Amino acid sequence: MNHRLNLLVVALGLLISSGISGCAKRTAAAVQTAPTPVAVSQPIKQSISDFADFTSRTAAVDSVEIRARVGGYLEKINFKEGMLVKKGDVLFEIDPRPYQAQVDFAKAQLAANEAVLVKAKADNVRNKGLAQKNPGVVTQQDLDQYQAAEDQATANVGTAKATLETNELNLGYTKVISPIDGRASRFDLTVGNLVQLDTTMLTTVVSVDPMYAYADIDERTVLYIRELIREGKAKSARDVDLHVHLALAHDQGFPREGIVNFVDNQVNPRTGTLRVRAVFPNKDQFLTPGLFSRVRIPIGEPHEAILITDRAIDTDQGQKIVYVVDKDNKVVSRPVKLGANHDGLRVIDSGLTVDDHVIVNGLQRVRPGVTVDPKMVEMPGANGLAAKSKGIPESKPAEDQPADK
Numbered sequence: 001m002n003h004r005l006n007l008l009v010v011a012l013g014l015l016i017s018s019g020i021s022g023c024a025k026r027t028a029a030a031v032q033t034a035p036t037p038v039a040v041s042q043p044i045k046q047s048i049s050d051f052a053d054f055t056s057r058t059a060a061v062d063s064v065e066i067r068a069r070v071g072g073y074l075e076k077i078n079f080k081e082g083m084l085v086k087k088g089d090v091l092f093e094i095d096p097r098p099y100q101a102q103v104d105f106a107k108a109q110l111a112a113n114e115a116v117l118v119k120a121k122a123d124n125v126r127n128k129g130l131a132q133k134n135p136g137v138v139t140q141q142d143l144d145q146y147q148a149a150e151d152q153a154t155a156n157v158g159t160a161k162a163t164l165e166t167n168e169l170n171l172g173y174t175k176v177i178s179p180i181d182g183r184a185s186r187f188d189l190t191v192g193n194l195v196q197l198d199t200t201m202l203t204t205v206v207s208v209d210p211m212y213a214y215a216d217i218d219e220r221t222v223l224y225i226r227e228l229i230r231e232g233k234a235k236s237a238r239d240v241d242l243h244v245h246l247a248l249a250h251d252q253g254f255p256r257e258g259i260v261n262f263v264d265n266q267v268n269p270r271t272g273t274l275r276v277r278a279v280f281p282n283k284d285q286f287l288t289p290g291l292f293s294r295v296r297i298p299i300g301e302p303h304e305a306i307l308i309t310d311r312a313i314d315t316d317q318g319q320k321i322v323y324v325v326d327k328d329n330k331v332v333s334r335p336v337k338l339g340a341n342h343d344g345l346r347v348i349d350s351g352l353t354v355d356d357h358v359i360v361n362g363l364q365r366v367r368p369g370v371t372v373d374p375k376m377v378e379m380p381g382a383n384g385l386a387a388k389s390k391g392i393p394e395s396k397p398a399e400d401q402p403a404d405k
Contacts, residue, residue, distance in 0.1 A: 060212070
């Protein structure tokens with residue numbers, strides 16, 4: 001009896017386990033047959049240019065150290081520290097009274113010499129007339145002396161005029177003017193201090209518009225650019241206006257546009273870099289000399305490129321990949337070579353075509369070979385292409401520049 005009961009229990013257990021296993025298989029099969037919903041987009045094709053980014057420093061186009069051209073005691077200061085000044089504005093005034101006295105003395109000397117000249121001329125003319133009317137009345141030696149006296153008086157008048165002009169210049173130099181338009185720094189001396197001729201620096205003035213930015217290009221990039229120029233794929237900044245873009249430390253993108261106006265004639269052997277200078281408009285006076293900045297320099301001619309969003313990029317054992325959906329709605333893994341980030345999208349140098357359907361949302365739920373339910377959407381970040389109108393250049397990094405991955 002017990003043996004039959006045991007057999008019955010075993011048989012019931014086998015039936016129950018078989019039923020559970022069958023249900024599990026049917027459930028798994030049901031799960032596998034339900035396609036995973038994903039969002040897909042087609043890559044964007046756009047004309048872009050290669051670029052390279054370099055650190056730079058802004059600098060004033062004109063920078064002047066204001067020094068006095070005469071000595072004396074400082075009498076007036078006619079500007080506020082840090083204010084904008086115009087060319088010709090009187091910034092400082094040195095006590096003019098000693099120089100005014102020298103001018104008055106020189107004028108008096110000039111008048112005296114002119115009076116002597118008038119008498120010398122009259123004597124010379126009169127004696128020459130007598131010699132012509134009555135030969136022998138005036139000796140030749142006397143005539144020579146009268147002529148010499150006139151010549152000496154003429155020279156003395158010239159010397160007096162030069163002395164007067166010098167003293168008038170010195171009097172004018174007591175008013176220290178700004179030679180350029182720009183922003184003045186602080187004044188180093190206050191009223192009452194002694195100013196030394198050509199020695200004492202009173203302040204500095206720097207121009208504000210436009211503004212320079214100096215960048216140093218590494219030797220490798222210099223050689224790469226020259227190869228492109230030799231092959232006719234790029235033009236030298238010495239021959240054409242090369243438009244570049246500037247970004248300050250807080251900027252997103254490169255909002256300021258300028259032109260390269262100087263390329264040095266040799267590579268610095270100590271740093272292995274070539275200095276380049278670009279000039280940027282600064283009508284809003286936001287740029288200040290000495291700011292840390294970045295300059296984006298285009299390299300080569302524009303060309304077509306494929307761009308996708310960064311969120312579509314995955315990594316498989318160190319290899320960058322994207323998932324695409326084929327014509328059967330199955331997921332396929334594609335290895336890709338990445339380029340630069342451009343207007344919020346990533347340049348794909350190889351591995352994709354514009355006809356591919358790239359999974360841009362739901363990557364964590366898919367794997368190669370899985371059937372999915374794709375829904376076509378606009379490429380995320382595509383609106384960033386409009387940033388070009390805000391001054392961000394169409395660009396991609398040069399081949400020898402590491403891409404931002």
